[in-house]
Amino acid sequence: xxxxxxxxxxxxxxxxxxxxxxxxxxxxxxxxxxxxxxxxxxxxxxxxxxxxxxxxxxxxxxxxxxxxxxxxxxxxxxxxxxxxxxxxxxxxxxxxxxxxxxxxxxxxxxxxxxxxxxxxxxxxxxxxxxxxxxxxxxxxxxxxxxxxxxxxxxxxxxx
Amino acid sequence: xxxxxxxxxxxxxxxxxxxxxxxxxxxxxxxxxxxxxxxxxxxxxxxxxxxxxxxxxxxxxxxxxxxxxxxxxxxxxxxxxxxxxxxxxxxxxxxxxxxxxxxxxxxxxxxxxxxxxxxxxxxxxxxxxxxxxxxxxxxxxxxxxxxxxxxxxxxxxxxxxxxxxxxxxxxxxxxxxxxxxxxxxxxxxxxxxxxxxxxxxxxxxxxxxxxxxxxxxxxxxxxxxxxxxxxxxxxxxxxxxxxxxxxxxxxxxxxxxxxxxxxxxxxxxxxxxxxxxxxxxxxxxxxxxxxxxxxxxxxxxxxxxxxxxxxxxxxxxxxxxxxxxxxxxxxxxxxxxxxxxxxxxxxxxxxxxxxxxxxxxxxxxxxxxxxxxxxxxxxxxxxxxxxxxxxxxxxxxxxxxxxxxxxxxxxxxxxxxxxxxxxxxxxxxxxxxxxxxxxxxxxxxxxxxxxxxxxxxxxxxxxxxxxxxxxxxxxxxxxxxxxxxxxxxxxxxxxxxxxxxxxxxxxxxxxxxxxxxxxxxxxxxxxxxxxxxxxxxxxxxxxxxxxxxxxxxx
Numbered sequence: 001x002x003x004x005x006x007x008x009x010x011x012x013x014x015x016x017x018x019x020x021x022x023x024x025x026x027x028x029x030x031x032x033x034x035x036x037x038x039x040x041x042x043x044x045x046x047x048x049x050x051x052x053x054x055x056x057x058x059x060x061x062x063x064x065x066x067x068x069x070x071x072x073x074x075x076x077x078x079x080x081x082x083x084x085x086x087x088x089x090x091x092x093x094x095x096x097x098x099x100x101x102x103x104x105x106x107x108x109x110x111x112x113x114x115x116x117x118x119x120x121x122x123x124x125x126x127x128x129x130x131x132x133x134x135x136x137x138x139x140x141x142x143x144x145x146x147x148x149x150x151x152x153x154x155x156x157x158x159x
Numbered sequence: 160x161x162x163x164x165x166x167x168x169x170x171x172x173x174x175x176x177x178x179x180x181x182x183x184x185x186x187x188x189x190x191x192x193x194x195x196x197x198x199x200x201x202x203x204x205x206x207x208x209x210x211x212x213x214x215x216x217x218x219x220x221x222x223x224x225x226x227x228x229x230x231x232x233x234x235x236x237x238x239x240x241x242x243x244x245x246x247x248x249x250x251x252x253x254x255x256x257x258x259x260x261x262x263x264x265x266x267x268x269x270x271x272x273x274x275x276x277x278x279x280x281x282x283x284x285x286x287x288x289x290x291x292x293x294x295x296x297x298x299x300x301x302x303x304x305x306x307x308x309x310x311x312x313x314x315x316x317x318x319x320x321x322x323x324x325x326x327x328x329x330x331x332x333x334x335x336x337x338x339x340x341x342x343x344x345x346x347x348x349x350x351x352x353x354x355x356x357x358x359x360x361x362x363x364x365x366x367x368x369x370x371x372x373x374x375x376x377x378x379x380x381x382x383x384x385x386x387x388x389x390x391x392x393x394x395x396x397x398x399x400x401x402x403x404x405x406x407x408x409x410x411x412x413x414x415x416x417x418x419x420x421x422x423x424x425x426x427x428x429x430x431x432x433x434x435x436x437x438x439x440x441x442x443x444x445x446x447x448x449x450x451x452x453x454x455x456x457x458x459x460x461x462x463x464x465x466x467x468x469x470x471x472x473x474x475x476x477x478x479x480x481x482x483x484x485x486x487x488x489x490x491x492x493x494x495x496x497x498x499x500x501x502x503x504x505x506x507x508x509x510x511x512x513x514x515x516x517x518x519x520x521x522x523x524x525x526x527x528x529x530x531x532x533x534x535x536x537x538x539x540x541x542x543x544x545x546x547x548x549x550x551x552x553x554x555x556x557x558x559x560x561x562x563x564x565x566x567x568x569x570x571x572x573x574x575x576x577x578x579x580x581x582x583x584x585x586x587x588x589x590x591x592x593x594x595x596x597x598x599x600x601x602x603x604x605x606x607x608x609x610x611x612x613x614x615x616x617x618x619x620x621x622x623x624x625x626x627x628x629x630x631x632x633x634x635x636x637x638x639x640x641x642x643x644x645x646x647x648x649x650x651x652x653x654x655x656x657x658x659x660x661x662x663x664x665x666x667x668x669x670x671x672x673x674x675x676x677x678x679x680x681x682x683x684x685x686x687x688x689x690x691x692x693x694x695x696x697x698x699x700x701x702x703x704x705x706x707x708x709x710x711x712x713x
Contacts, residue, residue: 054398076197076280078320082397085317089432103194105181112316135177138166140310141386142438143317149386149437150310151444154166 003126004097005107005118008133010126013119015067018048030069033057048099051079055087062092069119072100081113088114088144107132114144160221160531161306161451163271170314171268174275178202179261186258201281201319203274204260207583213252213260214277215267217534219287219305219329220248224521224530229270231517237263242517244502244510246574246625247326248286248534249277253581275313280321282312282393286328288336289499289535292452293543295491299348299356301331303448304385307440311386318393322400323408325393326365338536340364340372340656341628343410344392351379358382362392362422363414366622370658371411374419376426383440390438391430395422455529455544460494465547472551479554481603482565487550494547498528500540500557501564501572505597508590509575510538519560527553536625537574539567569606570614570679571597574625578618578635579642585618587635587642592616592671599672609679612692613652628652630693631678632659633671644671648678648704649696660701663709674708681707 004013016029025031029046031039036047037057046067049055058065068087070080084096097117098110107118111133120129142149163171178198185195199206203214215230222230230250234242237259243251255263267273276283285305292300308327312318318325330337331348339345345361358380364373380388392410399417401407414422473480488497500520503509512520520540524532527549528542535541545553557563566572573596576582578589593616600606615629619636626632628650636643643665650659666674679692681704686695696704 051402075194076320077402078280078318079398079402081317081320082394086394086432103190105190105194105198106320109314109316109319136170136173136314138170139316140170140313141315142436147437150166151307151447152437152441154164154447 002119003123005120005126005130005133006095006097007116008130010130015046018069030067049080049083051077054079055083055090058087058092059090062087062090062094065092065094067095067097068092069097069099070115072098072102075102075106081109084110084113084115085144104129104132108135112139112143112145160223161218161448168268168271171271171273171275174202174273174314175261175264175268178264182258182261197279197320199260200279201276202260202264203277204257205278205583206257207253207581210254211257211260212581213255213263213274214245215250215252215272215274216277216284217249217272218309219285219291219302220289220534220536221302222532222534224524224532226270226272227517227521227524227532229266229272231514231521233263233266234514234517241511241513243508243577244512244534244538244540246536246538246576246623247277247284248289248536249284250534251577253577278324279319280323280325281319282315282321282325282327285309285312286326286337286342286536288330288332289533289537289541290336290488290497290543291331292454293490293492293495293497294332294334294336295489296333297331297491298333298350299331300449300452301329301337301346301348302452303445304346304348304358304382305329306448306451307385307444308389311389311438318397321393321397322402323405323410325396325410327389335652335654335656338625338628338652338656340654341366341370341625341652342373344389345373346385349379356382358385358388360388363411363419365409365411366625366627367409368406368620368622369409369411370622370627371415372656372658374414376419376423382445384434385440386438387433387436388426388430390433391426394429395425399425454492455531457492457495457544458546460546460548462493465494469547469550476551478565479551481607482554482563483550485565485569485607486563486567487545490544492544496545496547496550498542498545498550498553499535499567500542500562501566502539502562503566503572503597504561504564505571505601506594507561508577509573509593512540516560516562519556519562523553523556537572539572565603566606568611568613570600570609570612570675571606572613573597574613574615574629576617576623578616578624582618582623584621585635586620586637587618587644588668589616589618589624589633589635592633592635592644592668595668595672596675599676609683610691613650614675615650625652626650627658628656629659630696631675636665638665642668644668646671646674646678646708648701649693651693662701663705677708678704 048069099119205212328337328342329346347359349359360377361373362376533541575593579585616633617624617626632647645665646662647659
C-alpha cells in the first residue's frame with residue numbers, strides 16, 4: 001500500500017491508483033480524465049490530471065469529486081501549481097493530491113497552492129520530507145493557505 | 160529607499176536557512192545534481208566555466224552605502240576583490256565557492272540584500288529607469304510599483320517553475336530608460352483622458368534568440384489592479400507556454416502563436432476570477448510603498464551662484480568640463496545634478512568594479528548624495544542627487560581612482576556580457592572585443608564628435624549584452640568550434656524601439672575594430688548636421704554601411 005503525506009503527516013493510502021488501460025475503473029479507483037468524463041455518476045469520484053489537462057472540465061462537478069490527483073511527470077513542469085490554485089479558487093474542497101516526480105523542496109509551494117496530500121514517487125523517506133512543508137513563517141503574496149496578501153495584514157508601522 | 164521591517168527580514172533570513180540546508184544536503188549527496196539545479200539557480204548560483212557565479216539582487220538598481228560596503232567586504236573575503244554590474248542592474252561575483260554561498264547570503268541578509276530569483280525559470284528582478292525619482296521627464300516615480308512587484312513575486316508559490324525566465328520592467332517617464340519594449344512584461348505609467356495616471360501594459364517583448372518588440376495588451380489599467388492583472392498574465396503563461404523546447408518557451412513565443420488578441424482574451428478571462436479580489440492593491444499599500452521613495456532633504460540652493468561657480472570651474476579645467484557635459488544630467492530639483500559614474504574605462508571589463516571603488520562610491524555617496532547609489536542596465540553607477548557645488552570635489556576623488564572616464568553615451572560606453580571568458584553558455588568571448596574597440600577608439604574628441612552611439616556586445620544568442628538593441632550590436636557565434644562575430648545595425652531601446660538588422664557575413668575577432676571604423680566613417684560621411692548615428696542609419700538604411708564594410712580592397 002503506498003504511503004503518502006496527508007494533512008501534514010505520513011499515512012497509508014487505500015485507494016487504487018490510475019490504470020489507463022481498463023475501460024471501467026473500480027468504484028474507488030482514481031480515473032484518468034478520459035475515464036472520468038465517461039462516468040455517469042461522478043459522486044465520490046477521483047480523477048487524475050496530467051500536464052496539459054487544465055481543470056476546466058471538472059469545474060461543474062467540484063462538489064461531487066472527492067479526490068483530484070495532479071500528476072508531475074517531471075518536477076520542473078510547474079503547470080500543476082496553477083491547476084491546483086485554480087481548482088481551490090473555484091471552490092474545490094476535497095482532497096487535492098500532488099503525485100509523481102516532485103521533490104521535497106517543493107512541498108511548501110505546493111501546499112501554498114492548495115495541495116493537502118503528496119504522493120511522491122520516491123516515498124523512501126517521507127518523514128524527512130515533511131520538513132519541506134515548513135520553512136517560512138510569513139509570505140508576501142496571497143495564496144490558498146493565506147488568502148490575504150501581506151500588504152493587507154502588515155501593521156502600518158513606521159519604517 | 161525601501162527599508163525592511165521584521166517580516167521582510169524574517170523572509171530573507173528563512174530563505175538563507177532553507178538554502179543552507181539544501182546546500183548541505185547536496186554536498187552530502189542527498190540531493191542529485193539535477194534536483195539541486197533549480198534550487199541553486201533560484202538563489203542566484205550558477206556553476207560556470209571556471210567557478211560558480213553568484214548573482215546578487217539589486218531591486219530596481221537601488222543600493223545604500225552600507226550595502227555597497229558590505230558588497231566590497233564580501234568580494235574581498237569570498238571572492239577576488241571585485242564585482243560586476245549586470246545588464247539587469249544586479250551585482251555578480253565570479254569566484255565564490257559553493258560551500259560558502261550560504262554564508263555570503265547570510266552576510267547579505269544583514270544589510271537587507273539577497274539573491275532570490277536572480278536566475279531560474281521564475282520572475283526575476285524587476286528593473287526600472289536609473290533616474291527614477293529625479294528625472295526631469297518623469298510623470299510618476301516607478302519605484303513604489305517596482306517594490307510592490309518585488310514583494311508579490313518574491314517566493315511566489317505558483318510561478319517558481321515557469322516554462323522559462325520572466326522579466327518585468329517599469330518606466331514612469333517620457334523617455335524610456337528601462338527598455339520596457341524588450342521585456343516579458345513592460346509597464347509604463349501613463350495618464351488617461353481624465354489625466355489619472357495608470358498602467359499601460361506590454362507583453363511578449365524580449366531579446367535572446369528571437370528578438371521581439373512587446374505587444375500592447377492593456378491601454379490603461381487602474382493601478383490597484385496591478386497584481387491581479389500580472390497574476391492573470393502569468394497564469395495563462397504558466398499553463399500554456401511551451402515546455403518542449405527551451406528556445407520556444409518564453410512568453411513572446413506564446414503571444415505570437417496565439418496572436419495578441421486571443422492572448423488578451425485568455426488573460427481577461429483569467430482576470431475575471433481575480434479582479435477585485437484580495438490581491439487588489441489598497442490605497443494604504445500604495446501609500447506605504449511610496450513613503451519609502453520620498454524626496455530626500457534637498458537644500459535650497461542659490462542657482463545663479465552655483466551655476467556661475469560651476470562655469471568658472473569648467474573654464475579653468477576643460478577635462479572636468481567634458482565630464483560634466485558627458486556624465487551628468489539635469490535634475491528635477493534646481494541646483495542638483497544626476498551623476499553617472501562610468502565603469503567603462505579602457506582596460507577594464509565593462510561593468511567591473513573593485514572593492515576599493517565600491518568603498519569609495521559608498522563614501523562619496525555619503526558625502527554628496529544622501530548615501531544612495533544606483534546601478535544601471537548599461538552597467539554603470541549613478542549618484543542621483545549631487546549638489547552642483549559639490550561636482551568638482553566629487554570629480555577629483557573619482558579621477559584619482561580611475562572612475563572619471565567621461566564617455567557616458569559614447570561608443571566606448573559599451574554594454575557587454577561576461578562572455579566566453581566566464582560564462583558556460585557563451586559561444587564566443589566578448590570582453591576582448593570590447594577592449595579592442597575601447598583601445599582603438601580612445602580619442603575622446605573623436606568620440607564626442609561621433610555623438611551618442613550605443614554599442615552592445617553579447618557572447619551568445621541569449622543576448623545578455625542586449626546586442627539586438629544596440630545602435631551597433633555585436634554577437635559572438637560559433638562556427639565549427641571557431642569564434643566569429645556577427646554585426647547588426649539600427650537597434651534601439653528607446654520608446655521608438657527597434658531590433659537591429661544583421662549587416663552580413665560574420666567577422667574574425669581581430670577584424671572587428673576595423674569594421675567598426677568603417678561603419679563610423681560611413682556615418683560621418685553621410686550624416687547631416689546634428690544627425691546622430693541612429694538617425695542617419697534610419698534615413699539611409701543598411702545598404703551604404705554594408706557596401707563600405709564588405710567592399711573588396713584593391
